[in-house]
Amino acid sequence: xxxxxxxxxxxxxxxxxxxxxxxxxxxxxxxxxxxxxxxxxxxxxxxxxxxxxxxxxxxxxxxxxxxxxxxxxxxxxxxxxxxxxxxxxxxxxxxxxxxxxxxxxxxxxxxxxxxxxxxxxxxxxxxxxxxxxxxxxxxxxxxxxxxxxxxxxxxxxxxxxxxxxxxxxxxxxxxxxxxxxxx
Amino acid sequence: xxxxxxxxxxxxxxxxxxxxxxxxxxxxxxxxxxxxxxxxxxxxxxxxxxxxxxxxxxxxxxxxxxxxxxxxxxxxxxxxxxxxxxxxxxxxxxxxxxxxxxxxxxxxxxxxxxxxxxxxxxxxxxxxxxxxxxxxxxxxxxxxxxxxxxxxxxxxxxxxxxxxxxxxxxxxxxxxxxxxxxxxxxxxxxxxxxxxxxxxxxxxxxxxxxxxxxxxxxxxxxxxxxxxxxxxxxxxxxxxxxxxxxxxxxxxxxxxxxxxxxxxxxxxxxxxxxxxxxxxxxxxxxxxxxxxxxxxxxxxxxxxxxxxxxxxxxxxxxxxxxxxxxxxxxxxxxxxxxxxxxxxxxxxxxxxxxxxxxxxxxxxxxxxxxxxxxx
Numbered sequence: 232x233x234x235x236x237x238x239x240x241x242x243x244x245x246x247x248x249x250x251x252x253x254x255x256x257x258x259x260x261x262x263x264x265x266x267x268x269x270x271x272x273x274x275x276x277x278x279x280x281x282x283x284x285x286x287x288x289x290x291x292x293x294x295x296x297x298x299x300x301x302x303x304x305x306x307x308x309x310x311x312x313x314x315x316x317x318x319x320x321x322x323x324x325x326x327x328x329x330x331x332x333x334x335x336x337x338x339x340x341x342x343x344x345x346x347x348x349x350x351x352x353x354x355x356x357x358x359x360x361x362x363x364x365x366x367x368x369x370x371x372x373x374x375x376x377x378x379x380x381x382x383x384x385x386x387x388x389x390x391x392x393x394x395x396x397x398x399x400x401x402x403x404x405x406x407x408x409x410x411x412x413x414x
Numbered sequence: 415x416x417x418x419x420x421x422x423x424x425x426x427x428x429x430x431x432x433x434x435x436x437x438x439x440x441x442x443x444x445x446x447x448x449x450x451x452x453x454x455x456x457x458x459x460x461x462x463x464x465x466x467x468x469x470x471x472x473x474x475x476x477x478x479x480x481x482x483x484x485x486x487x488x489x490x491x492x493x494x495x496x497x498x499x500x501x502x503x504x505x506x507x508x509x510x511x512x513x514x515x516x517x518x519x520x521x522x523x524x525x526x527x528x529x530x531x532x533x534x535x536x537x538x539x540x541x542x543x544x545x546x547x548x549x550x551x552x553x554x555x556x557x558x559x560x561x562x563x564x565x566x567x568x569x570x571x572x573x574x575x576x577x578x579x580x581x582x583x584x585x586x587x588x589x590x591x592x593x594x595x596x597x598x599x600x601x602x603x604x605x606x607x608x609x610x611x612x613x614x615x616x617x618x619x620x621x622x623x624x625x626x627x628x629x630x631x632x633x634x635x636x637x638x639x640x641x642x643x644x645x646x647x648x649x650x651x652x653x654x655x656x657x658x659x660x661x662x663x664x665x666x667x668x669x670x671x672x673x674x675x676x677x678x679x680x681x682x683x684x685x686x687x688x689x690x691x692x693x694x695x696x697x698x699x700x701x702x703x704x705x706x707x708x709x710x711x712x713x714x715x716x717x718x719x720x721x722x723x724x725x726x727x728x729x730x731x732x733x734x735x736x737x738x739x740x741x742x743x744x745x746x747x748x749x750x751x752x753x754x755x756x757x758x759x760x761x762x763x764x765x766x767x768x769x770x771x772x773x774x775x776x777x778x779x780x781x782x783x784x785x786x787x788x789x
Contacts (some may be wrong), residue, residue, distance in 0.1 A: 240446045245434040251622035257441055259619055262638050265448045266617045267789040270697060272749060296751065324453065324479065328699075328747045330730055339734070340519065342551035346595075353595045359513070359554040361547050361734040363714040366664040369732035373509060373558060373701070373747045375455055375601055377479070392551060402665060402718070402726030408749040410697070410787055412603060413481070414449040 234299050235264040236320030237380070237414055268411035269321045271297050275397050275405040281333055283394035286346055286353065288313055289331075289387040289405050310384045311351065315409060319381035324413040329357060329387050330371040330406045336362040336393035343370040344390035350383055356390065367398045375412065385409060420502055420607060421447055421643060423636040426628040444639040452482040452506075453603040454498045456578075461592030464514065466585050469527050469539035469777070471496030472512055472578040474600055484602075486569040493570035497530070498602045500563035500574040505606040505647060505677065507699075507785060510542070511556035512580035512598035513591035520584075521548035523740040526557035526600075527579035527777075533564040539579050541778050543703045543717070543743035546735040552591050555580075558701040558747055560649045560677070560783045562608060576602055583740055605785050610644025612679050616694055616789055617641055645786035646694050649676040650683050652781065654774035659706070659762055661769060667718060667727040667761035670704050670780050671772060689759050690782070692752040696789050700750060702730075702782040704762040705743035705773040711766025712736045717744035718761040721752075727761045735766070741773045743780075749787065758784065 238261030249257075273291035281287050290313040294302050299318040303310050310316040317325070329345035336343075341362025347354045360370030376385070387407040389397075397405050421444040424436065456474030464470065473495045477485055482501040486493045493499075500506075510526035524545045529538025542557025557579075567573025578600035582588050590598050617638035623630050650672035657671040669688040680693035692698070704717045718729040730746025744762075752758070760782040764770055772780055 238445055238449060240442055240449065243434055243437045243442060247434075249432070251624045251626065254622040254626060257437065258634055259622060261441075261445045261449075262617060262634065262642075263619050265445070265642055266619065266638065268787070270749075270788060272697075272751070326699075328749055330746075330748065332729065332732075340550045342549045344554075355599075356513075356554070356596045357511070358556070359552060359596075360545075360731055361549040361553070363664075363732060363734045366714070367729075367732060368714075368734075369716070369729045371730035371745065371747050372511070372554070372556060374599070375478075375603075392549075400665075400726075402728050406728075406748065410699070410749060413451060413453050 235260045237323050238264050269299055269318060271301060271315050271409040273407050276399060278399040279397045281389050281391040281395045284392055286388040286390050289389050291407065314384040314386045316384045317378040317380050321411060322378060322380040323411050324375055324377050326373060326375050326410050326412045328373045328408050330369055331389045332367060332369045332398050332403050332405045333362065333391050333395035334398050335366050336368060336395050337364060338393050339364045341393040343368050345370055345372045346388040346390055347374055348386040348388050349376055362393065367403050421639050423639045425636055426631040428628045430628060432626060440635055448642055450481055451604040452484060452501050454480045454485050455601040456485060458590055458598040459592060461589050463587045463589055464580060464582055465587055467583055469579045469581045472510060472580045472598055472600055484569055497575045497577045499569040500566050502604055503564050503566060503608050504604045505560050505562050506576065506602045507605045508561050508576050508602045509556060509558045510578040510600045511554060513552055513554040513596040514582055515552050515589040515591050516584060517550050517552065519548050519550050521546055521736045521738065522582060522584040524553045524555040525581040526555045527581055528557055528559055528561060528576055529579055530576040531574045532562050533574065539777055541581060543745040544705050544741045544778055546738055546742040548736065554596065564608060606647045607644045611640045612644060613693060614641040644679065646680040646682060648678050648683055648690055648784040650782045651779050652772055657772045658769040659764055661765050661767050662763055663765055664714060664763065665727060667763040670760040670762040672760060672782055689757050690784060692754055692756045694786060695752060695754045697749055697751050697787050699785045699787050700758060701747040702760040703743055703745040704780045705741060705778040707741050707771040707773050708739045709766055709770045710737040711768055713764060713766035715742055715744040716763040717746045719746055719748060720759040720761045721750060722757055741778055
């Protein structure tokens with residue numbers, strides 16, 4: 232079954248004898264969406280380099296779930312590589328949680344940021360953590376963003392003051408998850 | 415935009431007429447509410463100077479969204495724009511994230527926080543992780559927590575409210591960040607009713623039979639609505655009992671002590687083992703933080719999630735700390751998909767060379783919040 236879209240409030244007419252198909256439209260489809268709203272959960276497992284003092288795209292390589300198929304690792308006519316396109320019909324407010332991880336920065340003045348890009352532009356440097364001189368570092372955050380279905384796309388970028396890389400170690404992956412929270 | 419109050423669906427009996435008013439009262443109103451739950455997001459664009467040493471209200475001069483009009487728009491005095499007032503009773507997932515223009519290499523402590531009125535009683539300030547920073551780059555502390563708001567009322571009126579706070583202790587004033595991509599931001603969104611029916615199964619959302627039966631209506635309308643307005647939710651906190659955390663090389667971790675519950679409506683948490691056992695399969699938002707007392711050691715503080723037994727800790731914040739007199743901490747926020755019976759523990763770690771005591775102040779709690787978000 233195709234994934235339902237974000238529901239409009241149904242208009243239930245008076246003086247009308249509904250059939251099962253009406254109840255599917257009024258009840259099953261909207262509650263199916265509300266019980267299982269749009270989601271993406273993605274991780275980066277590869278030891279991707281984080282360029283010092285720069286925003287670097289996190290090329291997520293492990294998609295844990297993306298039931299609406301919004302993720303693309305390649306450039307398409309609708310979205311750039313390594314981005315999540317808000318599915319058509321699923322406009323709304325989304326909440327994004329991100330964890331930026333880096334290998335040992337090797338400096339006492341490192342800062343690591345998890346950054347959300349919307350439609351190719353910096354939307355929020357949502358976290359900023361003091362990197363650890365000696366072992367892997369992490370910085371996590373949450374941010375809400377309004378998206379238009381079929382138009383807006385999200386990317387996670389990592390800002391690291393030091394030249395480091397994503398730790399290719401389970402439990403230390405850079406991650407991003409996206410969930411619809413409101414019309 | 416349509417709004418409704420908290421849904422209260424009827425129980426259907428065999429022979430009931432499926433009338434338009436009944437469907438509108440149940441289906442239309444529930445979908446309107448669940449699609450447009452109270453939600454507020456605001457920002458401070460002033461770059462104003464922030465005094466040292468006090469939890470101060472984070473005035474939010476710009477509304478990003480406020481779909482139920484609960485935000486106070488007055489920017490000075492009391493009440494003021496740091497506050498969001500309850501429009502529908504419930505548990506609200508709140509976040510306060512003030513970025514500070516602090517670029518010194520001298521370590522100082524920063525925090526977002528929450529305070530307010532809950533059932534007419536003052537609470538807070540409750541800070542998020544006590545962020546220690548001397549990185550020479552602006553820190554962005556954040557506090558994520560669940561707050562119970564009982565009494566409704568107009569903004570600035572007689573109801574309950576949450577106030578978003580910011581804190582820094584550099585010893586002198588520090589400006590908030592005014593850059594567009596790091597504006598101090600706060601949010602509150604309704605996630606769960608204060609009471610309800612539990613346990614209920616995950617909504618079956620079965621195909622519509624012909625003819626429509628009362629059993630189908632009860633499972634797919636009544637119980638679905640009741641489940642979605644009262645899903646599994648947890649808020650577990652550390653009630654001080656002098657617990658310490660040993661120094662362990664990264665990536666070692668221990669379960670954070672969580673021995674007091676504010677809400678656990680599906681009975682998933684065991685305070686003896688600090689373990690949440692998922693009562694219902696699905697996707698959960700998990701946000702936690704660990705805070706420690708002052709500690710002269712240097713090393714790292716870290717916070718993560720331990721999922722079932724034998725899996726590596728999934729880390730969130732892993733940050734530097736130097737000798738401090740203020741306390742320090744770290745946080746984590748992630749979404750995980752759990753099967754019923756899967757376990758979650760809040761993971762803590764530190765490698766400052768000696769054991770450190772968990773912070774005993776109510777201002778600087780160690781806590782875990784979880785919210786079921788979807789099948």
